Amino acid sequence: MTENIVQYSPRGRARAIKGFLRQFLSHGGAQVGLVCLVFFLIVATMPNMLVGPLQTAINATGDFLVPPSGQHLLGTDEVGRDVLNLVVHGARISLTIALLATVISLVVGTTVGMTSGYFGGWVDTWLMRITDFFFVMPSFVLALVITPVVLEVMGRGGDILGFRPSLFVIIVVIGMTSWSFVARIVRSQTLSLKERTFIDRARVVGSSNFGIMVRHILPNLVPQIAANGALVVAGAIYIETSLSFLGLGDPLQPSWGTLLSLAQRAGAASAGAWWYLGAPGVCALTVSLSFVLIGNALDDTFNPRRRAIP
Amino acid sequence: MRDTADILRLENLQVHFPIQGGLFDRVLGRPSGAVRAVDGIDLTIGRGEIVALVGESGSGKTTVGRVITKLAQPTGGNLLFDGRDMSSERGASPLRPYRRRVQMIFQDAYQALNPRHTVFDIVAEPLRSLRLVENDAQLTERVSEALTGAGLNPPGDFFARFPHELSGGQRQRVVIAGALAVKPELIVADEPVSMLDVSIRAQILQVLVDLRDKHNMALLFITHDLPLAWLIADRIAVLYLGKLVEIGSADDITYNPRHPYTVALLNATPQIGGDADRGKLPALQGEVPSAARVPKGCRFHPRCPLAFDRCRQEEPPANEVGPRHMSACWLAK
Ligand SMILES: Nc1ncnc2c1ncn2[C@@H]1O[C@H](COP(=O)(O)OP(=O)(O)OP(=O)(O)O)[C@@H](O)[C@H]1O
Ligand code: SF4
Ligand SMILES: [Mg+2]
Numbered sequence: 001m002t003e004n005i006v007q008y009s010p011r012g013r014a015r016a017i018k019g020f021l022r023q024f025l026s027h028g029g030a031q032v033g034l035v036c037l038v039f040f041l042i043v044a045t046m047p048n049m050l051v052g053p054l055q056t057a058i059n060a061t062g063d064f065l066v067p068p069s070g071q072h073l074l075g076t077d078e079v080g081r082d083v084l085n086l087v088v089h090g091a092r093i094s095l096t097i098a099l100l101a102t103v104i105s106l107v108v109g110t111t112v113g114m115t116s117g118y119f120g121g122w123v124d125t126w127l128m129r130i131t132d133f134f135f136v137m138p139s140f141v142l143a144l145v146i147t148p149v150v151l152e153v154m155g156r157g158g159d160i161l162g163f164r165p166s167l168f169v170i171i172v173v174i175g176m177t178s179w180s181f182v183a184r185i186v187r188s189q190t191l192s193l194k195e196r197t198f199i200d201r202a203r204v205v206g207s208s209n210f211g212i213m214v215r216h217i218l219p220n221l222v223p224q225i226a227a228n229g230a231l232v233v234a235g236a237i238y239i240e241t242s243l244s245f246l247g248l249g250d251p252l253q254p255s256w257g258t259l260l261s262l263a264q265r266a267g268a269a270s271a272g273a274w275w276y277l278g279a280p281g282v283c284a285l286t287v288s289l290s291f292v293l294i295g296n297a298l299d300d301t302f303n304p305r306r307r308a309i310p
Numbered sequence: 311m312r313d314t315a316d317i318l319r320l321e322n323l324q325v326h327f328p329i330q331g332g333l334f335d336r337v338l339g340r341p342s343g344a345v346r347a348v349d350g351i352d353l354t355i356g357r358g359e360i361v362a363l364v365g366e367s368g369s370g371k372t373t374v375g376r377v378i379t380k381l382a383q384p385t386g387g388n389l390l391f392d393g394r395d396m397s398s399e400r401g402a403s404p405l406r407p408y409r410r411r412v413q414m415i416f417q418d419a420y421q422a423l424n425p426r427h428t429v430f431d432i433v434a435e436p437l438r439s440l441r442l443v444e445n446d447a448q449l450t451e452r453v454s455e456a457l458t459g460a461g462l463n464p465p466g467d468f469f470a471r472f473p474h475e476l477s478g479g480q481r482q483r484v485v486i487a488g489a490l491a492v493k494p495e496l497i498v499a500d501e502p503v504s505m506l507d508v509s510i511r512a513q514i515l516q517v518l519v520d521l522r523d524k525h526n527m528a529l530l531f532i533t534h535d536l537p538l539a540w541l542i543a544d545r546i547a548v549l550y551l552g553k554l555v556e557i558g559s560a561d562d563i564t565y566n567p568r569h570p571y572t573v574a575l576l577n578a579t580p581q582i583g584g585d586a587d588r589g590k591l592p593a594l595q596g597e598v599p600s601a602a603r604v605p606k607g608c609r610f611h612p613r614c615p616l617a618f619d620r621c622r623q624e625e626p627p628a629n630e631v632g633p634r635h636m637s638a639c640w641l642a643k
Contacts, residue, residue: 016472196421197416197418197421197422198421198422198423198424200376200381200414200416200422201414201416201422201423201485201488202424202435203380203381203402204379204380204381204409204413204414205409205413205435205436205439205440205488205489205492206402206405206406206409206410206436206439206440207402207435207439208402208403208439209402211402211439215424215427215435216424219424219426219427220424220425220426
């Protein structure tokens with residue numbers, strides 16, 4: 001008898017998941033987004049195999065600011081490093097920052113939004129006040145405040161979970177400034193979910209508040225969280241790029257934003273070195289666009305009714 | 311009425327919802343009133359007894375059910391279950407022993423089932439959260455038993471289904487199975503068949519009657535349909551605007567009604583007891599007043615064809631008009 005649970009439940013779920021995937025993958029935007037994303041993920045997972053170790057001023061292989069050629073497909077920078085090498089290694093840094101920041105933002109945003117909407121009353125009032133505070137707080141300001149503190153406490157050297165302190169700060173800052181968006185969406189969805197009769201039933205059959213939130217509300221939030229999560233990643237890449245561009249990145253672990261910043265400082269624009277600015281720029285743009293496409297496709301798949309209304 | 315000891319007793323139960331006055335009212339200092347959804351009712355349900363709670367829309371039936379199942383807090387009076395006052399208990403774990411004994415069936419089964427849970431998980435939920443089973447084998451056994459009891463055969467075929475893959479009748483059976491799995495002593499059923507096709511109603515009603523007959527569960531059957539109440543219930547309580555106007559055996563209420571409102575309800579439904587002599591009264595006029603503005607005196611007087619002066623001033627008490635038969639009317643003695 002026991003096997004029944006093990007056997008039956010996943011089968012029904014597998015059917016539901018298969019149907020969902022079929023619908024999702026038939027979406028044009030999703031296809032484009034996924035192809036781009038898979039490409040960048042492959043690039044990000046094996047940069048050393050594709051272009052060799054990250055080049056520095058010491059092991060640079062080319063001349064200064066050479067335009068694209070057979071030897072340097074994307075040209076070189078002002079110290080003779082291969083731009084393709086930098087961009088491929090940047091993919092790993094940029095994507096890791098964006099994904100980790102998104103995880104922080106989804107976990108915090110979902111927890112705060114769900115708690116706020118479910119309990120209501122003064123819990124809601126206070127949590128929403130905090131959320132609004134973070135909502136209007138510009139990430140740049142937060143980064144400027146937090147960076148020196150973290151660097152003071154941790155020191156410039158060493159690393160935190162494999163990241164140099166300044167990158168760790170960027171992850172935390174992006175996470176802290178983007179969760180409020182998630183919290184608001186999750187809260188409003190929770191407000192409508194908690195009025196549903198199945199929540200009453202859950203209470204009558206003895207479920208605790210925690211059980212109701214985890215087993216009844218959270219699974220019904222997954223569509224919103226997934227769709228908006230993809231948008232958060234897109235936003236995170238954008239914020240990461242702009243923070244690094246402003247010089248808050250780490251030159252020893254250059255992300256696309258850091259490369260843009262270096263290019264700017266090297267006068268790439270006035271020197272006509274379009275490859276140096278263009279390569280990281282196009283990458284950042286493509287990745288964040290593919291996440292937007294995926295997010296919209298997820299949203300469409302989860303809310304089929306919205307498709308009818310243009 | 312197999313056993314005279316009552317399982318549930320409501321004493322002067324009240325549920326008033328405060329009305330949030332608009333900004334204008336607050337500025338002008340107008341008193342904000344209350345919706346008197348349930349306005350002092352006394353009712354008992356015996357072990358294994360089926361009591362029907364009948365009333366028009368807005369009379370407060372659902373609110374009574376929600377108080378009994380602890381989804382709403384009473385603002386006054388007592389809720390006694392098996393002699394214990396439950397009116398101020400709250401919280402999932404303090405209520406766990408109570409919930410093992412009192413369950414609910416909902417009007418809209420589709421809304422009452424989480425669309426992301428399988429039938430197995432839905433029926434297993436009370437067994438898990440009320441800690442009624444010790445292991446998976448027991449869990450599967452109780453779930454199968456409950457599904458069979460609710461008429462879903464063979465139970466294994468339904469385990470992996472999602473609510474949207476079931477018919478309306480099957481969904482209501484799943485809700486019933488969830489309540490049944492607990493083996494409660496009292497089930498509150500809030501209009502359990504009103505959303506179902508007529509062809510399925512009889513089957514679902516049979517399942518409910520079986521609960522009593524096989525497991526001696528008491529049932530509070532909430533409905534706006536008096537003939538249905540007569541069909542299923544041992545006793546009927548008639549609710550009007552938050553107050554019980556008549557309580558009696560199903561036959562007394564149907565063939566010997568002693569409150570003008572009950573008579574009017576019966577006249578509107580000629581299918582049952584059509585030949586009984588219950589006096590010729592004109593049909594009900596007017597709308598049910600809002601529970602926010604309950605009329606003074608007898609709350610039925612604006613619509614009562616027999617109303618006289620006293621009715622407009624004084625509220626009639628519950629008069630004993632026969633054995634276990636009560637009517638709240640000045641004319642009932
Ligand atoms: N949460 C609430 N806040 C304010 N008023 C409420 C609330 N719940 C119910 N009411 C009011 O209480 C009265 C009784 O409502 P209730 O739902 O109990 O009636 P009902 O007899 O179940 O009606 P129906 O047959 O339409 O289901 C109505 O006037 C309703 O508007
Ligand atoms: S008390 Fe008066 S108004 Fe009320 S039901 Fe009886 S006769 Fe009608
Ligand atoms: Mg109702």
